[in-house]
Amino acid sequence: MELIKPEIGLIVWQTVVFVILVLLLAKFAWRPILGLIKERESSINDALDSAEKARLEMKNLQASNEKLIKKAREERDEMLKEARTIKEKMISEASTEAEEKASKILANAQETIIAEKQAALAEIKAQVASLSIEIAEKVVKKELDNKEDQMKLVDSMLDDVKLN
Amino acid sequence: MRASNLFKNLVCLVLVALLGGVASYASEKSLEEAEKDFNPTDMIMHHIGDSHGWHFFGENEDAVTLPLPVILYTDAGLVTFMSSEFHHDTSGHHIVEKNDMRFVNLHEKIYMLDQGAEAVEFDAGHHPLNASKPLDFSITKNVAAMFLTVIIMLVLFLSMSKKLKKSERAPKGVHNALEALVLFVRDEIARPQIGEKKYMKFMPFLLTVFFFIWITNLLGLFPGAANVTGNISVTVSLGLVTLVLMIINGNKDFWQHTLWMPGIPGFVKPILAVVELLGLFIKPIALMIRLFANITAGHIIILSLLGLIFILESVGVAGVSVPFALFISVLELLVAFLQAFIFTMLSALFIGMSVAEHEHH
Numbered sequence: 392m393e394l395i396k397p398e399i400g401l402i403v404w405q406t407v408v409f410v411i412l413v414l415l416l417a418k419f420a421w422r423p424i425l426g427l428i429k430e431r432e433s434s435i436n437d438a439l440d441s442a443e444k445a446r447l448e449m450k451n452l453q454a455s456n457e458k459l460i461k462k463a464r465e466e467r468d469e470m471l472k473e474a475r476t477i478k479e480k481m482i483s484e485a486s487t488e489a490e491e492k493a494s495k496i497l498a499n500a501q502e503t504i505i506a507e508k509q510a511a512l513a514e515i516k517a518q519v520a521s522l523s524i525e526i527a528e529k530v531v532k533k534e535l536d537n538k539e540d541q542m543k544l545v546d547s548m549l550d551d552v553k554l555n
Numbered sequence: 556m557r558a559s560n561l562f563k564n565l566v567c568l569v570l571v572a573l574l575g576g577v578a579s580y581a582s583e584k585s586l587e588e589a590e591k592d593f594n595p596t597d598m599i600m601h602h603i604g605d606s607h608g609w610h611f612f613g614e615n616e617d618a619v620t621l622p623l624p625v626i627l628y629t630d631a632g633l634v635t636f637m638s639s640e641f642h643h644d645t646s647g648h649h650i651v652e653k654n655d656m657r658f659v660n661l662h663e664k665i666y667m668l669d670q671g672a673e674a675v676e677f678d679a680g681h682h683p684l685n686a687s688k689p690l691d692f693s694i695t696k697n698v699a700a701m702f703l704t705v706i707i708m709l710v711l712f713l714s715m716s717k718k719l720k721k722s723e724r725a726p727k728g729v730h731n732a733l734e735a736l737v738l739f740v741r742d743e744i745a746r747p748q749i750g751e752k753k754y755m756k757f758m759p760f761l762l763t764v765f766f767f768i769w770i771t772n773l774l775g776l777f778p779g780a781a782n783v784t785g786n787i788s789v790t791v792s793l794g795l796v797t798l799v800l801m802i803i804n805g806n807k808d809f810w811q812h813t814l815w816m817p818g819i820p821g822f823v824k825p826i827l828a829v830v831e832l833l834g835l836f837i838k839p840i841a842l843m844i845r846l847f848a849n850i851t852a853g854h855i856i857i858l859s860l861l862g863l864i865f866i867l868e869s870v871g872v873a874g875v876s877v878p879f880a881l882f883i884s885v886l887e888l889l890v891a892f893l894q895a896f897i898f899t900m901l902s903a904l905f906i907g908m909s910v911a912e913h914e915h916h
Contacts, residue, residue: 427719
């Protein structure tokens with residue numbers, strides 16, 4: 392029974408000592424400790440947050456870098472392609488022009504050839520006509536002499552023509 | 556590898572010393588028991604009870620005891636003297652005279668003899684007839700042990716706060732362990748039980764009560780140490796602090812729910828008010844009894860196991876009871892923490908109930 396009988400003296404000591412202990416520790420230990428722990432917690436959290444932010448920024452930077460590179464590559468490809476098409480166009484244009492020129496020259500040449508040919512034919516026709524007339528004149532003149540002479544004349548005349 | 560071997564050797568050494576010590580003590584004792592019977596109840600009650608003077612070892616006149624001041628409040632004012640003036644007498648025979656008043660120590664209670672009485676006279680139930688008890692505010696063994704806890708706590712936590720102020724780096728060593736416990740009290744006890752808004756106000760109380768009970772429990776496990784948290788007066792005081800905090804911090808909602816519960820038929824309200832009011836006091840009473848009973852029970856088990864050696868008057872029993880007592884002692888290490896945790900947890904829960912804001916239906 393002694394065990395469960397509270398003693399007033401001990402209760403008073405315990406209460407006084409405990410309350411003083413709470414007040415002392417609250418002022419000099421608990422508040423500073425809890426405050427500093429909280430501060431440290433928030434600084435750790437901040438550090439982690441900023442690290443995460445930096446990581447994200449890095450990632451963004453990398454992504455934009457890649458984008459830039461991709462864009463540059465695309466531009467280069469575009470330029471190359473353009474250059475190629477321009478080259479092809481120039482070549483084809485040049486060749487068609489050349490062809491046109493060549494065909495023009497050919498046509499011109501043919502035209503002159505035809506014109507020359509016609510002129511030559513016309514001259515030949517004229518000469519043949521005048522020769523025929525001369526031959527006919529001489530034949531007519533000789534007809535009066537004898538037949539043999541006339542033939543001789545015609546032959547010689549023809550020889551003349553051949554020689555021409 | 557070498558360290559673990561060393562540790563093993565050390566444990567063996569301690570065990571042998573313990574067994575040897577108990578054995579030699581037992582053999583001496585059995586001689587004595589021819590004259591005086593061994594009374595286990597007295598032995599256990601003496602160990603778990605409070606006393607004037609801190610007894611370490613030895614019997615009667617050979618006893619080695621730290622004398623502690625006796626402070627009495629009598630009708631004629633304060634009387635103080637050292638407990639050594641009783642010369643280890645607790646049977647009420649040795650009379651100390653101070654300011655014309657006579658005092659005796661009867662089973663660690665100080666009695667003041669009535670005017671003119673020369674010796675204590677007892678009735679049939681061994682109660683003193685001609686003496687009365689003055690108000691006793693002595694620094695008893697428990698009070699001294701309590702001071703020891705206070706000093707340890709002040710040293711630990713003032714140095715911890717100093718260290719924290721000095722550097723913002725992570726804590727090291729014992730401060731790291733203490734910080735883990737502080738965070739445990741904050742994050743596992745205060746925050747969930749009281750709530751994010753108000754827990755900070757009660758942190759000093761919760762932290763102090765947690766470490767006070769834990770450290771006192773641990774100190775109580777040393778042989779020869781005081782049984783502070785296993786003393787009903789100490790737990791009554793701790794429970795009272797919780798009760799006062801519950802009452803002065805109770806908000807309007809809390810009192811309304813205690814005295815005039817809303818939302819139930821009118822005739823039930825007074826009945827429920829009685830129940831709730833009783834509950835208000837039963838909560839801290841449960842706290843004080845739980846702590847007292849758990850710690851005292853642990854001490855009684857260990858003392859009973861060791862007492863078996865003397866009851867059976869055989870050294871051989873030590874081979875069984877010492878390992879058992881060792882096992883219980885290790886268990887008590889866990890109980891020391893567990894009881895500190897439970898007391899703090901329930902205090903936080905009860906305070907949380909007082910300050911909780913109910914949603915209105």
